[in-house]
Amino acid sequence: MLLDHGRIAGAENEVRIEDMSGEDLYLMVYDLIRENRQLSRQVGVYEERIKKVQLFDTVVDTLETVRSVEQHKMQNYMSLLLQNSRNIVLFLDRNSRFAYCTQIFLRLFGVPGMDAVSGHTLHEVYSRFVDEGQADTLSDAFKAMKERPAPVEMEMRATVRDDSGALESRSYNVMMTPLMDERGEFGGAIMMYHDISDIEARILAEDANAAKDEFIANVSHEIRTPLNAILGLSELELQKRPSGETGENLNKIYSAGRILLELINDVLDISKIRSGSFELSERDYSFADMLGDVIDLNMVAIGSKPITFCFEGDEGLPSRLFGDETRVKQILNNLLSNAFKFTKKGVVALKVACERDDDGGALVRFTVSDTGRGIREKDMGELFKSYSQLEARPNQKMEGSGLGLAICKCLVELMGGTIGVSSEYGSGSVFVAEIRQRVTDPTPIGAETLNELREFRHAKHHRANVYSAGLSMPEGRVLVVDDVSSNLDVAKGLLLRYGLSVDCARGGAEALETLRRVKKPYDLIFMDYMMPDMDGVETIEAIRGEADGLYAKTPIVMLTANTVLGRREMFLQGGADDFLEKPINVARLDGMLRLWIPKEKQLRAAAGGSNDGAADDSADDDGAEGGFPPIQGVDAERGIANAGGSAALYKNVLASFCRDVDEKAEAIVKSAEGGDFKLYATLVHGIKGASASIGAREIALFAEGLETAGLNGDAAVVRDQTEAFVSDLCALARRVDTALKNAMPGDQSEMGPEALGIGRLKEALLGMDIGAVNDMIASYADLPLDAKTRGLVMDIEQRILMFEYEAAVALIDALLAY
Numbered sequence: 001m002l003l004d005h006g007r008i009a010g011a012e013n014e015v016r017i018e019d020m021s022g023e024d025l026y027l028m029v030y031d032l033i034r035e036n037r038q039l040s041r042q043v044g045v046y047e048e049r050i051k052k053v054q055l056f057d058t059v060v061d062t063l064e065t066v067r068s069v070e071q072h073k074m075q076n077y078m079s080l081l082l083q084n085s086r087n088i089v090l091f092l093d094r095n096s097r098f099a100y101c102t103q104i105f106l107r108l109f110g111v112p113g114m115d116a117v118s119g120h121t122l123h124e125v126y127s128r129f130v131d132e133g134q135a136d137t138l139s140d141a142f143k144a145m146k147e148r149p150a151p152v153e154m155e156m157r158a159t160v161r162d163d164s165g166a167l168e169s170r171s172y173n174v175m176m177t178p179l180m181d182e183r184g185e186f187g188g189a190i191m192m193y194h195d196i197s198d199i200e201a202r203i204l205a206e207d208a209n210a211a212k213d214e215f216i217a218n219v220s221h222e223i224r225t226p227l228n229a230i231l232g233l234s235e236l237e238l239q240k241r242p243s244g245e246t247g248e249n250l251n252k253i254y255s256a257g258r259i260l261l262e263l264i265n266d267v268l269d270i271s272k273i274r275s276g277s278f279e280l281s282e283r284d285y286s287f288a289d290m291l292g293d294v295i296d297l298n299m300v301a302i303g304s305k306p307i308t309f310c311f312e313g314d315e316g317l318p319s320r321l322f323g324d325e326t327r328v329k330q331i332l333n334n335l336l337s338n339a340f341k342f343t344k345k346g347v348v349a350l351k352v353a354c355e356r357d358d359d360g361g362a363l364v365r366f367t368v369s370d371t372g373r374g375i376r377e378k379d380m381g382e383l384f385k386s387y388s389q390l391e392a393r394p395n396q397k398m399e400g401s402g403l404g405l406a407i408c409k410c411l412v413e414l415m416g417g418t419i420g421v422s423s424e425y426g427s428g429s430v431f432v433a434e435i436r437q438r439v440t441d442p443t444p445i446g447a448e449t450l451n452e453l454r455e456f457r458h459a460k461h462h463r464a465n466v467y468s469a470g471l472s473m474p475e476g477r478v479l480v481v482d483d484v485s486s487n488l489d490v491a492k493g494l495l496l497r498y499g500l501s502v503d504c505a506r507g508g509a510e511a512l513e514t515l516r517r518v519k520k521p522y523d524l525i526f527m528d529y530m531m532p533d534m535d536g537v538e539t540i541e542a543i544r545g546e547a548d549g550l551y552a553k554t555p556i557v558m559l560t561a562n563t564v565l566g567r568r569e570m571f572l573q574g575g576a577d578d579f580l581e582k583p584i585n586v587a588r589l590d591g592m593l594r595l596w597i598p599k600e601k602q603l604r605a606a607a608g609g610s611n612d613g614a615a616d617d618s619a620d621d622d623g624a625e626g627g628f629p630p631i632q633g634v635d636a637e638r639g640i641a642n643a644g645g646s647a648a649l650y651k652n653v654l655a656s657f658c659r660d661v662d663e664k665a666e667a668i669v670k671s672a673e674g675g676d677f678k679l680y681a682t683l684v685h686g687i688k689g690a691s692a693s694i695g696a697r698e699i700a701l702f703a704e705g706l707e708t709a710g711l712n713g714d715a716a717v718v719r720d721q722t723e724a725f726v727s728d729l730c731a732l733a734r735r736v737d738t739a740l741k742n743a744m745p746g747d748q749s750e751m752g753p754e755a756l757g758i759g760r761l762k763e764a765l766l767g768m769d770i771g772a773v774n775d776m777i778a779s780y781a782d783l784p785l786d787a788k789t790r791g792l793v794m795d796i797e798q799r800i801l802m803f804e805y806e807a808a809v810a811l812i813d814a815l816l817a818y
Helices: 030-084 103-108 122-129 132-147 197-239 244-268 270-275 287-302 325-341 377-382 404-414 446-454 458-464 485-496 508-517 536-544 567-573 586-596 636-642 647-674 677-694 697-711 715-743 758-766 770-780 787-801 805-816
Strands: 014-018 024-028 089-093 098-101 152-161 167-180 186-195 283-286 307-312 318-323 346-356 361-370 418-424 428-444 477-481 501-505 524-528 556-560 578-581
Touching: 103 152, 122 132, 132 152, 132 167, 132 186, 167 197, 197 244, 244 287, 283 287, 283 586, 287 307, 287 318, 287 325, 287 346, 287 446, 318 325, 318 361, 325 346, 325 361, 325 404, 325 428, 346 428, 404 418, 404 428, 477 485, 477 508, 485 501, 485 586, 485 647, 485 677, 501 508, 508 536, 524 536, 536 556, 578 586, 636 647, 636 677, 647 677, 647 715, 647 787, 677 697, 677 715, 697 715, 758 770, 758 805, 770 787, 787 805
Parallel strands: 307 346, 477 501, 477 524, 524 556, 556 578
Antiparallel strands: 014 024, 089 098, 089 186, 152 167, 167 186, 283 318, 318 428, 346 361, 361 428, 418 428
């Protein structure tokens, strides 16, 4: 249909069209209008996209410009970095020609400028400016890397110029790294030098320190040996209770020797103190006894000087503290010795005060004042530095190493305290040291003890009562592990005096079996260090690693006859909590038990009384030597002292010593012949401890020398001296056995098995009443038995100690049939 001159009229969505005949046609054009609008919107969208594309092109152009600028800046930064780098950096092309190097390369090797190296090969530059040998080495390394691209690292020394132009030798770590192009082909290399001279120097210094520490460890034993002789001999004489001036001098020798030994240990340990690895050895101690020892020692320092020594304190000072008693003594001894050294006449005073805390701690303040020369103000800053001695002149003999006050400062700070000084030159000085300690017994020392300290009588009074026990621990349980019977006897005898329940194990394997078998756990374990099969450290590791974890935190104290430097640290690292020297010192044992046995199981004994459950056998001892003849090579008084003053216990130890010799003599010979030096040293070590316990000092020293030879693998000494040692040892055992038999009265029919109540022992054993068993066994020690009965009783005791109850019952039956 032909349409023309149409007109639109009417509604928005209606069109009237007039055709050729004059008729009006009306069409609904809604859809056309909608499509027209959609097209209009699309046109708008396309127009927006076109604008964005135009904008994007503008942004891209801008980014390219910025990137170009940043790349240029980065290149400048890299150029500046390389130019100012303190490290030598070289860029080489694929033919080893210099493309670039940092300015420090030019300066260190005296190269006049980049023109002198640019375009020249590595070999040419190094031959001219560095070293012909290094030129060959680096050229060969470059060629090898070019053939097989991989980084090459080496160390070199070079003579270079320092900042002042002086020549010096430096060490470098040189890294040559290949540079690969976009096709993965070798395109050159980068060489970087890292100066390791300071690191090398530090390593050398560390090696020197290690060598020094090793030297100190080696000489420490040699230093201690003569001191131990001084202490041992003076202690032997003191046990004879000399009177008058001789006794006083021996007391001073012994006290001075003890302090000297402690000071030597500190000097040997100064490197550890300064490095911060030094550890305090803290335990319970008597405050008054510590002060008494310090006062007694420093009385010697007065000599003939017109000096008055004063002690000031308060009767309310606590009885016992927890801390490192030895180090506290050292602090006081250093301060007092300085006061006496620099005071020609006048007064030296020690004042002690204690401020209690609510949490059971205490701030202990020691004030040492003197009327000596005093200290110049300009010297105050040097006072606590190592190796510093004020007013020391070349021709003036000055005692001391200059370490005293420096060590004091370190120790005081380790104890959470401070130390300071005030002084007026020409009028005297006042040193104040404050340390933090924990109060374990707040009972006041009282007026009587305070008067003893003021009158300088406390130390002597304390030594006379060193073996008086002050605690009873009837509920405490202890296990002692040692492969030597006599050592077990000594330890058990001393522990029973506290009323403790004591079990024994002869070796690590037996200790583990015992721990697994008993139902009631132990409160404390004493562990010998040197034992066959499993040593003390290995046994502790096994105990700590038990699956049930029952003994993961049980205190374990290492028993050892070796007290050389570093031994304590080794034991602590091996899992032990403390260590105790052999022969066992009763005072040290007392402190050890106070520290590790749970406080709720410690009962204070009545004044003047003995411990519950502990046999008081001192009244039954037959004289100083225990009622038997003297034995050649044995100091019975020393042996009795090692047994806690009990002659009855000492007799048991002597009998056990004879059995130990029978068991170990042949094994010592076989291990020497077989070259098993570790076992040899362990066996001889056991004999050393047993000999020292009975007072056989000469054979103990012989054993000590052979033990050292065994540990060092010195086959010649072991081969040449073992036969003589075993011969002397067996001869000593025979003399001991003869003395024991001679000490037994011949007619003992009235003390036969029935009189012993051996039947009750069997009943208690079958009923597993171990407390009653231990009491009865302990009571037999004081009875005058004939040799055969005594031997059977000892065998029964050994079986019980080893938990061989069936064998013990069989021996009891044999004794009943005797």
